[in-house]
Amino acid sequence: MEYYISETNWSTILTFLTAQKGLHTKDVVKLRRFIEAVFFILKTGAQWKYLHKDYGNSRAIHKRYKYWADKGIWNNLMTYVSDIDSQQFMIDSLSVKAHACASGYEINGNEINALGRSVGGLTTKIHTLTDALGNPVRFIITAGNVHDIVPSQQLLEGITNAYILADKAYFSEENIKFLEENKNKPVIPARENYTKGHNVDWHIYKERHLIENFFSKIKHFRRVFSRFDKTCSAFLGFIALASTFIWLR
Numbered sequence: 001m002e003y004y005i006s007e008t009n010w011s012t013i014l015t016f017l018t019a020q021k022g023l024h025t026k027d028v029v030k031l032r033r034f035i036e037a038v039f040f041i042l043k044t045g046a047q048w049k050y051l052h053k054d055y056g057n058s059r060a061i062h063k064r065y066k067y068w069a070d071k072g073i074w075n076n077l078m079t080y081v082s083d084i085d086s087q088q089f090m091i092d093s094l095s096v097k098a099h100a101c102a103s104g105y106e107i108n109g110n111e112i113n114a115l116g117r118s119v120g121g122l123t124t125k126i127h128t129l130t131d132a133l134g135n136p137v138r139f140i141i142t143a144g145n146v147h148d149i150v151p152s153q154q155l156l157e158g159i160t161n162a163y164i165l166a167d168k169a170y171f172s173e174e175n176i177k178f179l180e181e182n183k184n185k186p187v188i189p190a191r192e193n194y195t196k197g198h199n200v201d202w203h204i205y206k207e208r209h210l211i212e213n214f215f216s217k218i219k220h221f222r223r224v225f226s227r228f229d230k231t232c233s234a235f236l237g238f239i240a241l242a243s244t245f246i247w248l249r
Helices: 007-018 028-044 058-071 073-081 173-181 202-218 232-247
Strands: 088-098 116-118 121-130 136-143 163-165 185-187
Touching (some): 088 202, 121 202, 173 185
């Protein structure tokens, strides 16, 4: 069968997986087929049931993917390949449309599983933290109608001694105080109706386009560009795996 993951990237992924406890990694051929199957779904946005039989049983592959997502394996893989430039960080969000099949997981599932209804239908918002080079660090997903500022402090938890770049949607006196208390330097423009003095280093702020570049890259992974997964963990798994391949470029 044809492999889509390069040998160099596969070697890096295999090194991580074989070091994980509780994973069945002895059969390297089957393991690669599984990872290739998940990558195919991630890249094309196809339904699991339409996986080619060369990959194996589609139901078993889907079940294994979800198990790894629930265990945080995909997110840990992203962390493993990361080489974070911590001089500055950027936060922003990306709204993605959710297919109708993503809803109805359980009672009140739309709220529990980060789905919100707006004019365009069901949406999920991917709140993102990137490093100084626009590479992904962490994510929080919420319903699409949740304001950007709501999860921002959680997204920045543990970040210290860095420039924090964000647009004016993230500006509030509370947020600025939170950043400064953690020895960070906020580079966030004030809202137009803010009358007190507030300085912004516009030279540094220009670099905020790097997080927009990241969003452009991750949109090429169709399973992230549109949400089909009912659970947060399954969708976050695809986000983390797409980010892994962005790091590996």
